[in-house]
Amino acid sequence: MALKLKQLAHVCIFARDVEETRRFYEDVLGMKTVFNFTREGRLFGFYLDAGNRTFVEVFENGSAEYSGKNQINHMCLEVEDLAEAVAHIRAQGIEPTEPKKAVDETWQAWIDDPNGVKIELFQYTDASAQFAGGDRVADW
Template sequence: MIKVKQLAHVCIFADDLDVTRSFYRDVLGMDTQFNFLRDGKIFGFYLNCGGRSHIEVFQKNGARYSDLNQINHLCLEVEDIDAAIAHIRSKGIDVTPRKLACDDTCQAWLRDPNDVKIELFEYTEKSAQFVGGDRIADW
């Protein structure tokens, strides 16, 4: 039997690696864990999401997000969603207001330079992820 420990990484494609790295570093505060090199040139990198979780990014010219992608979005847990929203806005990036979702988590949404949807999460004491219980979707 297999036992999954946690999500290791989510992989995204980027049209411009430098712009993408700057967004995740400067807007979301995620450091590069390491780079992928081929023929002495960087063609991808791993971003540290905390713990043992990462976002893997690879160069792909013309990469653009589509709602038809099999993976719809990535979600990042933050310590203080209000502070995160304020910081993101200070960088000139659009982010939705804080919302208490039907699963009793606080959430906000933004997009990276490749149009990948990013959900920010702040858990509460009542979050369904910890207390269980079915929830009625409000979207």
């Protein structure tokens, strides 16, 4: 059984100033905001459309180091069937997190590569905010 990888779903970056970062990606690179994440009633992050079902996810993190490392938090891979993907990964001797539905209405599980790079495995649903829109309240 092989993992049925569809594509890179998103890359997550940290930002000191989320509005300045949004302006850069929207104005300079021409991306559009799909939805926002809020926490305690204020903007905490957002999703940008990078085309072809691929996104850039941005979260505020003023404490991250910006010395050429730590800007990219994780990469996310879209899979056809998350349950199958988790079973395949377990068969390789790696224990992913239990799949769960996130606030953006996508199914996700997590693993680390041998270097500690976080990898999110994603399966979209019909209600996924990436396509349905609507702001989401961060629950983490």
